[in-house]
Every structure is written in structure tokens, then in C-alpha cells.
Amino acid sequence: MFKKFSMFELSILAMAVVVIFVSEYFFLVNKDFERAVFIGLWPPTMLLLLIYINSKKN
Numbered sequence: 001m002f003k004k005f006s007m008f009e010l011s012i013l014a015m016a017v018v019v020i021f022v023s024e025y026f027f028l029v030n031k032d033f034e035r036a037v038f039i040g041l042w043p044p045t046m047l048l049l050l051i052y053i054n055s056k057k058n
Helices: 007-028 033-040 042-057
Strands: none
Touching (some): 007 033, 007 042
């Protein structure tokens, strides 16, 4: 299944998942809600960038 993805795409997806967990950590453990929301806005941006790059490739 993952043979269709390049290493760049898998690394972007992995970073997005890690950033989601970091955001949840700041929200639930540190109770730093503003930082959690700021960090939580990055994964959709990273995934949109990945979609844009893939659309330019094809």
C-alpha cells in the first residue's frame, strides 16, 4: 500500500501526525490552549501543501 507514496510524501504525513499529537499535548497536559490551537492549525496546511505538490506533479 505504501509503495505508491514517495519518501517525501510519507515524511510530510508523519510530520502532520506528530504535530497533531504535540498540539494535543499542549492542550490536555500543559493547558496552553492558544499554543495548542496555533500548532493544531499546521497539519491541514502541511497536507494542503502536499496535495498542491502532487497536483503539480501530475
